[in-house]
Amino acid sequence: NRLYLKPVIGDLLAYQNWLQQENLVSPWLFPSTQHPDQHLTEKQFYKIMRKVGNLLNLDYLGTHTMRKTGAYRVYVQSNYNIGLVMHLLNHSSEAMTLAYLGLDQASTEEMLNNIDFG
Known part of the structure; x- marks a missing residue:
């Protein structure tokens, strides 16, 4: 997928400034801090996420946490546009995407409790 980064341009510029500093x-x-010509490996990223989780007393941070969180935020803020989220995640079915987002029967019922059926 092609990334659309316009909504986070300010954060990216601040990050780029930090990298230069x-x-x-x-x-x-x-980039790898030891070898800036190479990227961070998945294992290195996992270790960083685990350390951040430990610092924040969170035991659920992993390599897909940001992907899942971002997808869920898009889902909610796009008025539950499952097609958009499926496309962003490159999933082939709504069921796969809903399971990935952690939307089981209990969370579906919780959302339905907040809907005014008039």
Whole structure:
């Protein structure tokens, strides 16, 4: 998928400034600190997420946490446009996407409790 980054341009510019201050000039968005010409590996990213989780006393941070959180936020803020989220995640079915988002029967019922059927 092609990334659409306009909504986070300010954050990306601040991050780019931080990279330059740390002398991590690299073509990669997430460069290795030891080898800036290489990207962060999945294992390195997992270790970083685990450390952040420990610092925040959270035991559920992992390599897909940001992807799932971002997808869920798009789902809610787009008025539950499952087609858009499916496309962004490159999923082939609504069921797969709903399961990925963690929308089981209990959470579906909770959302339905807030709907005014008039």
